[in-house]
Amino acid sequence: xxxxxxxxxxxxxxxxxxxxxxxxxxxxxxxxxxxxxxxxxxxxxxxxxxxxxxxxxxxxxxxxxxxxxxxxxxxxxxxxxxxxxxxxxxxxxxxxxxxxxxxxxxxxxxxxxxxxxxxxxxxxxxxxxxxxxxxxxxxxxxxxxxxxxxxxxxxxxxxxxxxxxxxxxxxxxxxxxxxxxxxxxxxxxxxxxxxxxxxxxxxxxxxxxxxxxxxxxxxxxxxxxxxxxxxxxxxxxxxxxxxxxxxxxxxxxxxxxxxxxxxxxxxxxxxxxxxxxxxxxxxxxxxxxxxxxxxxxxxxxxxxxxxxxxxxxxxxxxxxxxxxxxxxxxxxxxxxxxxxxxxxxxxxxxxxxxxxxxxxxxxxxxxxxxxxxxxxxxxxxxxxxxxxxxxxxxxxxxxxxxxxxxxxxxxxxxxxxxxxxxxxxxxxxxxxxxxxxxxxxxxxxxx
Amino acid sequence: xxxxxxxxxxxxxxxxxxxxxxxxxxxxxxxxxxxxxxxxxxxxxxxxxxxxxxxxxxxxxxxxxxxxxxxxxxxxxxxxxxxxxxxxxxxxxxxxxxxxxxxxxxxxxxxxxxxxxxxxxxxxxxxxxxxxxxxxxxxxxxxxxxxxxxxxxxxxxxxxxxxxxxxxxxxxxxxxxxxxxxxxxxxxxxxxxxxxxxxxxxxxxxxxxxxxxxxxxxxxxxxxxxxxxxxxxxxxxxxxxxxxxxxxxxxxxxxxxxxxxxxxxxxxxxxxxxxxxxxxxxxxxxxxxxxxxxxxxxxxxxxxxxxxxxxxxxxxxxxxxxxxxxxxxxxxxxxxxxxxxxxxxxxxxxxxxxxxxxxxxxxxxxxxxxxxxxxxxxxxxxxxxxxxxxxxxxxxxxxxxxxxxxxxxxxxxxxxxxxxxxxxxxxxxxxxxxxxxxxxxxxxxxx
Numbered sequence: 001x002x003x004x005x006x007x008x009x010x011x012x013x014x015x016x017x018x019x020x021x022x023x024x025x026x027x028x029x030x031x032x033x034x035x036x037x038x039x040x041x042x043x044x045x046x047x048x049x050x051x052x053x054x055x056x057x058x059x060x061x062x063x064x065x066x067x068x069x070x071x072x073x074x075x076x077x078x079x080x081x082x083x084x085x086x087x088x089x090x091x092x093x094x095x096x097x098x099x100x101x102x103x104x105x106x107x108x109x110x111x112x113x114x115x116x117x118x119x120x121x122x123x124x125x126x127x128x129x130x131x132x133x134x135x136x137x138x139x140x141x142x143x144x145x146x147x148x149x150x151x152x153x154x155x156x157x158x159x160x161x162x163x164x165x166x167x168x169x170x171x172x173x174x175x176x177x178x179x180x181x182x183x184x185x186x187x188x189x190x191x192x193x194x195x196x197x198x199x200x201x202x203x204x205x206x207x208x209x210x211x212x213x214x215x216x217x218x219x220x221x222x223x224x225x226x227x228x229x230x231x232x233x234x235x236x237x238x239x240x241x242x243x244x245x246x247x248x249x250x251x252x253x254x255x256x257x258x259x260x261x262x263x264x265x266x267x268x269x270x271x272x273x274x275x276x277x278x279x280x281x282x283x284x285x286x287x288x289x290x291x292x293x294x295x296x297x298x299x300x301x302x303x304x305x306x307x308x309x310x311x312x313x314x315x316x317x318x319x320x321x322x323x324x325x326x327x328x329x330x331x332x333x334x335x336x337x338x339x340x341x342x343x344x345x346x347x348x349x350x351x352x353x354x355x356x357x358x359x360x361x362x363x364x365x366x367x368x369x370x371x372x373x374x375x376x377x378x379x380x381x382x383x384x385x386x387x388x389x390x391x392x393x394x395x396x397x398x399x400x401x402x403x404x405x406x407x408x409x410x411x412x413x414x415x416x417x418x419x420x421x422x423x424x425x426x427x428x429x430x431x432x433x434x435x436x437x438x439x440x441x442x443x444x445x446x447x
Numbered sequence: 448x449x450x451x452x453x454x455x456x457x458x459x460x461x462x463x464x465x466x467x468x469x470x471x472x473x474x475x476x477x478x479x480x481x482x483x484x485x486x487x488x489x490x491x492x493x494x495x496x497x498x499x500x501x502x503x504x505x506x507x508x509x510x511x512x513x514x515x516x517x518x519x520x521x522x523x524x525x526x527x528x529x530x531x532x533x534x535x536x537x538x539x540x541x542x543x544x545x546x547x548x549x550x551x552x553x554x555x556x557x558x559x560x561x562x563x564x565x566x567x568x569x570x571x572x573x574x575x576x577x578x579x580x581x582x583x584x585x586x587x588x589x590x591x592x593x594x595x596x597x598x599x600x601x602x603x604x605x606x607x608x609x610x611x612x613x614x615x616x617x618x619x620x621x622x623x624x625x626x627x628x629x630x631x632x633x634x635x636x637x638x639x640x641x642x643x644x645x646x647x648x649x650x651x652x653x654x655x656x657x658x659x660x661x662x663x664x665x666x667x668x669x670x671x672x673x674x675x676x677x678x679x680x681x682x683x684x685x686x687x688x689x690x691x692x693x694x695x696x697x698x699x700x701x702x703x704x705x706x707x708x709x710x711x712x713x714x715x716x717x718x719x720x721x722x723x724x725x726x727x728x729x730x731x732x733x734x735x736x737x738x739x740x741x742x743x744x745x746x747x748x749x750x751x752x753x754x755x756x757x758x759x760x761x762x763x764x765x766x767x768x769x770x771x772x773x774x775x776x777x778x779x780x781x782x783x784x785x786x787x788x789x790x791x792x793x794x795x796x797x798x799x800x801x802x803x804x805x806x807x808x809x810x811x812x813x814x815x816x817x818x819x820x821x822x823x824x825x826x827x828x829x830x831x832x833x834x835x836x837x838x839x840x841x842x843x844x845x846x847x848x849x850x851x852x853x854x855x856x857x858x859x860x861x862x863x864x865x866x867x868x869x870x871x872x873x874x875x876x877x878x879x880x881x882x883x884x885x886x887x888x889x890x891x892x893x894x
Contacts, residue, residue: 052605052879069860071516071876078653079877088656090612091605091879110613144881158499158538165537166557206525209535409867409875413516416863420856428856429518430526432499432538434591434881 019044019086022350023104023112025094025287026120027054027077030319030339030346032406034118037347039084041354046112048104050093052076055143056405058336059414061187063146064277065194066154066202066427070143072413075406094121097291099312116314116353118346119287119301123320123334126283126298132258137278140187147433149277153179153195154432156274161207175262175272177215182255182263183280184221185229186371189238191277192219193374196245201425218248218271220255220263222280227379229333229369230387234379237389241373282334284321291315296323297331306359307346313359316349318342324362336404337367370397375422466491466533469797470551470559472541472734473567474501474524477766477786477793479853481565484794486531488801493559495551497540499523502590503852505783506861508634510593511724512641513601513649513874517590519860522853541568544738546759563761563800565793566734566748570767570781573730573745579705584725587634594880596724600626600642601879603721608654622709622719624662629702629710630727631668632676633818636685638724639666640821643692648872665695665718667702667710669727674826676780676816677834681826684836688820729781731768738762743770744778753806754793760806763796765789771809783851784814817844822869 020043024031027049038045053074062068081087090112096105097117104112125141127133138149160176177199181192199215219226219242225235226242239249254266262272284299293309294302300323301309307324309315317323319339324332332338341364349359366383370393373379378394381387388396398418405411421427467490471478474496485492500521509515528534537559543552544564551559572588574580585596607623624646628639646662666673666689672682673689686696701713709719731746740756741749747770748756754771756762764770766786771779779785788811796806813830817840820826825841828834835843845865852858868874 052601053876069516069518070880071518071878074876074878074880076653076877079873082652085655088612090609092609108609110609143878154499162537162539162555162557165535205529206523208532408871409864409873412863412867413860416859417856420859424855426526426856429500429521430523431518431521431590433517433521 020115020354021046021113022116022118023048023114024118024120025049025104026122026285026319026321027051027080027089028057028120028122028319028339029336030120030122030343031118032080033340033343034120034318034347034350035081035084035087037344038350039087041086041351043086043116043350043354045084045087046090046114047077047081047087048090048092048094048106048112049077050091051143052078052089052091053143054080054406056410057141058401058404060140060143060146061191061194063143064140064149064191065198066150066430067194067198067421068414068417069428070147072410072417073405074143075410080406094287095290097287099291099293099309099315102314114314116350117316119291119315119317119321120319120339120343121285121287121321122339123282123298124285125278126281127278128281130255130258133255133276133278136258136260137182137263137276139278140191149275150430151432151434152275154430157203157207157210158432159274160210164209172210172214173272174214176274177210177212178262178271178273179217179275179277180263180271180273181217181219181277181279183278184219184223184226184235184249184251185279186227186369188219188221188277188279189226189242190372191279192217192247193242193245193372193377196242196247197374198427200246202427202430206430216248216273217246218250218273220250220253220265220271222252222254224251227371230379230381231385234381234387234389238371238373238379241377245374282320284323288317288321291317300331305361306349307342307362308349308359316346318346326364332364335369338364341365370400372397467562467801468493468560469563469565470495470561471565471567472496472551473569473732473766473768474498474527474536475504475567475569475766475786476783477567477569477790478565479527480787480790481567481765481794481797482528482531482534484791485797486534488533488798490533490563490797490801492531492534493537493561494524494528494534495537495539495541495553495559496524497538498590499525499536499538500590501527501853503857504588505848505851507587507590507593508638508641510590511587511596511638512645513597513877514641514645514868515861515864516875517594519857519864520852521590522857527853541734542737544734546738546740546756546762549761561761563797564763566738566762566764566768567766567786567790568732568734568768569786570729570745571732572725573728574725575728577702577705580702580723580725583705583707584629584710584723586725587638596722597877598879598881599722601877604650604654604657605879606721607657611656619657619661620719621661623721624657624659625709625718625720626664626722626724627710627718627720628664628666628724628726630725631666631670631673631682631696631698632726633674633816635666635668635724635726636673636689637819638726639664639694640689640692640819640824643689643694644821645874647693649874649877653877663695663720664693665697665720667697667700667712667718669699669701671698674818677826677828678832681828681834681836685818685820685826688824692821729767731770735764735768738764747778752808753796754789754809755796755806763793765793773811779811782816785811788812817847819844 056073093107125139227235257264301317320334368382370380378397380393503520540554572586674682704711748764767781815829825844827840
């Protein structure tokens with residue numbers, strides 16, 4: 001497992017040819033494409049991830065709002081890779097990369113040598129240094145995040161109901177039944193729409209004693225409108241649709257502080273909210289800094305148009321962590337389609353190198369954008385700028401997301417859940433889990 | 448909310464009639480039956496539980512073995528109670544009962560007054576004082592237990608695979624891919640059968656590099672055979688079936704010690720096992736002792752044949768926590784059917800009291816027993832002692848369990864999962880979740 005200087009001509013000390021070893025960091029959309037693209041090549045591929053499952057991030061907001069179960073959008077990486085005989089998996093976290101020795105260090109103290117390294121570690125959340133945000137606001141990037149948001153909202157409703165019962169007639173502390181969503185992009189819009197429906201279609205029946213005029217969903221957006229990746233009338237449509245569903249807005253307002261009772265805005269307004277979802281501020285995974293090469297906007301790794309790290313052609317960075325520039329100089333957006341297409345190209349670069357061919361530049365084929373606003377309502381925009389809103393766009397959104405889910409089982413489960421939710425106006429299991437002492441129950445080691 | 452001495456004639460200080468208040472502790476099978484049985488009565492019912500969901504315990508072992516998702520067998524209590532207008536829910540843990548003042552104390556410091564109290568807090572696990580068992584053996588009574596068993600087994604397989612890769616050719620530490628199941632009753636048999644299938648049908652493909660002759664499932668039973676609640680040939684059938692599926696047995700052996708590497712038996716044998724499932728030793732919930740009245744076997748509360756606490760006709764204890772004796776003097780078994788039938792009677796006793804009628808004695812209608820041994824194999828025994836084994840019994844088992852699940856959504860999800868598992872030999876999401884530092888990943892607050 002020692003690294004060689006020339007991957008294509010790999011061999012060990014005894015001169016016996018050795019299969020080149022490709023290590024892929026991250027089992028997201030980008031990382032899985034590499035494994036698929038190299039499945040028939042004469043290389044050994046090792047995928048390393050901190051989780052033993054691939055998360056389908058576009059549907060995380062549905063787990064956070066109790067529409068789907070966590071396992072519906074997670075697929076074990078080993079299950080996905082089973083069919084590729086030359087691809088292995090390693091559960092662990094990369095804490096160091098020695099570019100000279102071509103070696104990774106993992107958190108458990110072990111090391112992995114590589115001939116090619118493809119870094120697809122993705123993005124994480126930045127709180128822009130807003131005081132209290134990292135402690136009290138909840139990001140929505142991982143399964144654990146989504147489960148914690150669900151738990152926090154439901155536990156706050158229980159607390160409100162407890163307060164109502166303890167002192168009948170008295171007002172429930174404000175904000176307990178409020179969710180503040182920071183960020184009016186696609187994640188913020190989808191999350192707000194799903195919470196509005198959860199409140200008005202489901203929780204209103206779960207908590208008949210609570211005053212649901214106090215159950216608020218508030219989107220806070222520093223810009224002047226929603227969905228700024230789309231044409232302006234699309235953002236307008238989303239805003240009108242959400243407003244009809246009782247979502248409130250604060251535009252042109254930055255968050256200056258988050259604490260356990262809510263948020264403070266740059267306008268001076270204070271919004272009480274037991275749950276603050278942070279759907280703003282994506283930044284590259286810290287692995288970008290660990291690599292010790294040049295970085296661009298938000299900690300992304302500066303790469304050539306071939307996705308290779310300058311000076312290290314055997315290292316590629318792809319997906320949300322890659323700071324690859326389009327021919328016009330702008331960086332590609334941090335979306336799934338870019339990650340998937342870069343994953344395909346990275347696999348192709350290695351296949352070409354094995355055949356002695358030069359790498360190709362990355363060319364992004366924009367397939368357009370889509371987002372749901374809620375039941376029967378979605379928005380869609382083609383690369384050419386054509387747009388569609390409403391029911392047909394919503395059906396299209398459902399279709400595209402079911403197709404892109406990884407695994408037959410997950411597709412079946414999600415379809416059953418969506419059909420059930422649509423027909424009954426009910427949601428999935430609204431579990432307060434794992435239970436926490438703050439929910440009114442002691443931790444009991446006996447059960 | 449002050450308690451009155453005579454519930455049937457309840458009223459407040461001003462002489463205005465007040466609806467009697469029934470407090471039910473526990474939202475298990477027994478507790479839910481009370482709510483249902485009182486839904487049309489002129490009483491207020493409050494159900495108190497530590498969790499906001501009802502757990503369908505008979506299928507916990509399928510969550511532990513990655514066959515089902517946690518939410519498939521959990522249903523929010525508020526969702527179940529939505530249709531009963533006079534029934535409320537309170538999330539919290541009861542830490543004290545003042546029988547004289549007719550008042551409960553909850554862990555969060557609040558109190559709840561009652562006119563009738565029905566205690567249905569269920570059972571927990573006892574480790575019989577075996578050294579190390581409470582620290583290292585995993586019970587299977589709650590959703591958190593099941594998820595922890597799943598996490599532990601999968602994390603140990605990852606550890607084994609890591610060890611294999613770190614030193615190729617060297618033997619993997621023994622026990623990493625072994626599950627020891629303590630107890631050969633229905634839970635032990637079902638769990639062992641499900642693990643055997645998980646290993647030989649699923650994980651063998653997830654971990655192609657591991658030696659699966661070392662992936663062992665071992666049932667440890669102090670008695671001489673399996674399923675002692677059934678006729679002897681049923682236990683024999685279960686043993687033969689499991690043996691064909693590579694399950695091993697240690698009969699007549701007690702566990703004398705559990706540590707992080709495995710178990711020690713009274714025979715002196717040491718069995719290395721990374722995961723020890725404790726499917727032996729049910730004991731009543733500690734609430735039985737908190738009541739401060741007489742207890743029987745395993746901490747159960749001694750009650751009259753009417754399920755009432757002697758000297759406190761307004762307090763009933765039902766389900767696994769009840770020490771109710773059959774006419775022949777034996778205590779009823781701690782099974783779902785007894786709990787359900789006692790719940791129905793408890794509701795009826797309150798309905799009768801409201802009409803000035805005397806309580807009735809509990810009469811158990813035994814509906815027989817059934818348990819799965821694995822794919823296409825189950826056992827069934829009627830109260831008359833007639834038995835059935837094999838495929839037909841297995842189909843009967845599936846049918847009975849789907850019917851008894853609470854909620855249409857859960858029934859749909861479980862049917863889809865079972866059909867998928869049966870046809871593909873695959874399982875549900877094998878998530879190592881929540882991730883733990885012991886799994887080789889650092890806790891990272893950023894994601």
